[in-house]
Amino acid sequence: MTKLKNDLFLRACKRKKIERTPIWIMRQAGRYLPEYRAVRKKSDFLTMCKTPELAAEVTIQPIDIIGTDAAIIFSDILIVPEAMGMHLEMHEGKGPIFHHPIRNENDAKDLKIFDPTKELKYVLDAVSLTKKELNSRVPLIGFSGSPWTLLTYMVEGKGSKSFSEIKRLIYNNPKLAHNLLEKLSSIIAIYLSAKIEAGADAVQIFDTWGGILSPNDFEEFSLYYISKIISEIKRKDEPVIVFAKGVHYKTKKLSKCGADVIGLDWTMSLKNVRDEIGKDVALQGNLDPTVLYGPKSKIKDEVINTLKSFGEGSGHIFNLGHGILPDIDPEKAKYLVSCVKEESKKFH
């Protein structure tokens, strides 16, 4: 393997000395970029996920255009339930839909336990191809949804405000919920190991819906499985990042789950979390994504506030506190990246 030209991201994940704070942006390969929309125009979302050339192309776009310090493979967390046999429809703006959600044992009985190295080979091919095309410029991140987040989508079937269906399931049939979470965990551990094998330099687990759970339920239905997966991932030195949106109430326990990095949403304070959990893990985040609607002066102020909140030293990967919104001006994203690169020097 060739040495990376820019390994700031990986060094920050391991809390090693760095010259400035690295930055990447959740959903950086996405709709806010006209170059992405040009590819998307010719091909539907799932086809893009399943065509390594297209996935590689949009994965590399933000590296070229806005200059982030890491690439994240273009894909979607819901290809896992799709590979289990669920019919997935992606609606731009409306979100994903499973027309036959899982509500009971009968719905669940046809779910396939599959081998990600075969059924999701297209992702692994996309990873290998992207690695090659990135030509060692920056590290490549692979990812998966957490078991809890995937199960939430599988049970709700579509967007929800109250998450009634998944809550009904865990309160009335916790056995089935645990059974499915167990199966998802095994698949995800193999899947993330395979991504690393294919060339991913780091992996991130997205627990988008962890925060809808009460603290005890989060430990039982989400954190337990995240920890299990991390202990099973086959890796050398590749860092694992866990981003659990809205999980403000279990930061300390989250920091003990085996991850190298914890991602924080914008309602958290990097300072408070760093004070609370100590220096065992690095932190990623956490600028309010809507700050990019503001003028450059506001962006700069908030970049400085975010850097100050973490404070001096390594162990901070700059990111938004959630995915970049589709109507953000790419110029603002570019400005954010350059601003972090410049301003963060003073903190190292």
Add this chain to the structure above:
Amino acid sequence: MTKLKNDLFLRACKRKKIERTPIWIMRQAGRYLPEYRAVRKKSDFLTMCKTPELAAEVTIQPIDIIGTDAAIIFSDILIVPEAMGMHLEMHEGKGPIFHHPIRNENDAKDLKIFDPTKELKYVLDAVSLTKKELNSRVPLIGFSGSPWTLLTYMVEGKGSKSFSEIKRLIYNNPKLAHNLLEKLSSIIAIYLSAKIEAGADAVQIFDTWGGILSPNDFEEFSLYYISKIISEIKRKDEPVIVFAKGVHYKTKKLSKCGADVIGLDWTMSLKNVRDEIGKDVALQGNLDPTVLYGPKSKIKDEVINTLKSFGEGSGHIFNLGHGILPDIDPEKAKYLVSCVKEESKKFH
């Protein structure tokens, strides 16, 4: 004024000695009750708000049917922007819509600064009538949205996931945002004072959208105005409750805003918050509303966990961590109330 037969709620708000923990439920006068739906069938939502007899009828229903220890006047937070001249449409299931949202000075220039004692007299009449019909059985709570939450609806115009429009406004035109928040604050302070004057025994300020803000923005755009209102409300001994959903990051500051009671959502720990903020304010909450989808055994377990989390002594008002969901079985709500009444005795 006649003495209340059951004043447990008021005593708990003031952290005075009580024999058991009082309970009321956010949205207890609502769609989960067949008796409510029967009234709603004959009349649209806003007409119900504007007809004191109907508002009183549905306000009293949960006292008769499920036995809560306080009534909350049936109304809606959005009648305030409506009285400012915004055309409001209520869509069952879809949420409220303002077809002409406020985005700039021009949109804002026609907003009326109105006198709530005149323009919202129907609410005050509903309060007086309900008080009379309640016949001193339990206290009556009046409420308002917080300035921030009302402004969010006024600017977004409809439901939102990313709250892009209100965030654009505060980052690009904070002057206009503050100007509107200031006006809303003055109106709300008069409005809540008038409700107390009309007979409300307590008032609650709902900051439903406080939690979409980063910690500093919350202080600047929401908490400041909540504190201002509380300092301006004309009251004798009537408690003020503030429920700021998702605001886990400013509990200490929130506890200093002048409110007697802080409402917590279900992601918070009553114990941790009580430990953090001390005994200056009472706490309200915070059972996960979806626990009512579970079997009675689960509801009982979680009632006990919630009571244990607060611990012994006065200063806890039992409630859900958010409004009761429309598809909850009323039997479950009834069970919840009786369970809290029974189990809480051991904590006093």
